[in-house]
Amino acid sequence: MIWGMRAVVQTVSEAEVTVKEERVGAIRDGLLVLVGVTHSDGLDEARWIAEKIWKLRIMGDEQSASDLDAPILLVSQFTLYADTRKGRRPSWNAAAPRPVAEPLVDAVAAALRDLGAHVETGEFGAMMEVRSVNVGPNTILLER
Numbered sequence: 001m002i003w004g005m006r007a008v009v010q011t012v013s014e015a016e017v018t019v020k021e022e023r024v025g026a027i028r029d030g031l032l033v034l035v036g037v038t039h040s041d042g043l044d045e046a047r048w049i050a051e052k053i054w055k056l057r058i059m060g061d062e063q064s065a066s067d068l069d070a071p072i073l074l075v076s077q078f079t080l081y082a083d084t085r086k087g088r089r090p091s092w093n094a095a096a097p098r099p100v101a102e103p104l105v106d107a108v109a110a111a112l113r114d115l116g117a118h119v120e121t122g123e124f125g126a127m128m129e130v131r132s133v134n135v136g137p138n139t140i141l142l143e144r
Contacts, residue, residue, distance in 0.1 A: 004038060004040060004041050004045045004143065004144030005035065005036070005037055005038065005041045005045040005046065005048075005049050005104070005108075005143070005144045006035070006036045006038075006080045006081070006141065006142065006143050006144075007033050007034065007035045007036070007049055007052075007053060007080075007141075007142040008033070008034040008077070008080065008139060008140070008141055008142075009031055009032075009033050009053055009056060009058065009139070009140045009141075009142060010031065010032045010033075010132065010134050010137070010138060010139045010140075011030075011031060011058055011059055011134065011135045011136055011138040012027070012029075012030060012031065012032045012073075012132045012133055012134055012135060013028065013029055013133045013135050014026070014027070014028050014029075014132065014133050015027055015030075015032040015073045015130070015131065015132035015133070016073070016130075016131050016132075017073065017075055017120075017121075017122040017123070017128050017129070017130050017131075018128065018129045018131075019122075019123045019126045019127070019128055019129075020126075024121070024122060024123050024128075025073050025075075025120035025121050025122055026073070026120060027071040027072065027073045027118075027120055028071070029068075029070060029071075030065060030070040030071035030072055030073065031053065031059075031065050031070060031071075031072045031073070032072075032073045032075070032130070032132045032134075033053055033072055033073065033074050033075065034075050034076075034077035034080060034130075035049070035074060035075070035076060035077060035080075035105055035108055036076075036077050036078055036079070036080030036081050036095065037076075037078070037095070037096040037100065037101040037104045037105060038081055038094050038095065038096050039094070039096050039100065041096060041100070041104055041144075042104070043104070043107055045104070045144045046104050046107035046108045046111055047107070047111045048144050049108060049142060049144055050108050050111030050112045050114075050115060051111070051115065052142055053065070053072065053108075053112065053142070054066045054072075054112055054115045054116075054117055056140065056142075058138055058140055065117065066115070066116070066117075069116070069118075071117070071118040071119070071120065072112055072117050072118070072119050072120070073119075073120045073121070073122075074105070074108060074109050074112070074119055074120070074121050074122070075121070075122035075128065075130055076101065076102070076105045076122060076124050076125075078092060078095040078096075078101065079092075079095075080095075081094040081095035098124070098125060101124075102124045102125070105124060106124075109121055
């Protein structure tokens with residue numbers, strides 16, 4: 001069974017994304033979110049996961065990013081849909097293609113902004129370097 005949209009959420013003291021040695025997004029004391037989209041996802045899933053990310057009580061003293069007005073670095077991550085059950089080479093069949101995934105990743109960012117979040121992003125489809133310092137460490141998997 002394929003679930004809907006997925007996100008890996010990490011509490012970080014700092015995180016940044018670079019593309020071709022140029023920083024395209026960076027935050028301090030917030031959440032690094034890697035988000036993956038599958039074929040059946042739509043705007044409902046994007047809004048649901050944005051609200052879940054914004055209100056998830058995983059920061060200090062069981063507070064949410066919403067409570068602390070913490071920034072979010074959102075990075076598209078089709079590899080969250082890797083299927084490694086057979087062989088040694090992952091299958092990406094469950095990951096939505098770019099024409100489906102890109103607007104939905106943008107919709108997650110827009111929904112977070114509508115909720116009041118300061119959102120930085122990576123660059124969809126680019127070879128990115130993501131650097132972060134995980135606090136806790138705290139890493140949560142969300143699935144719709």
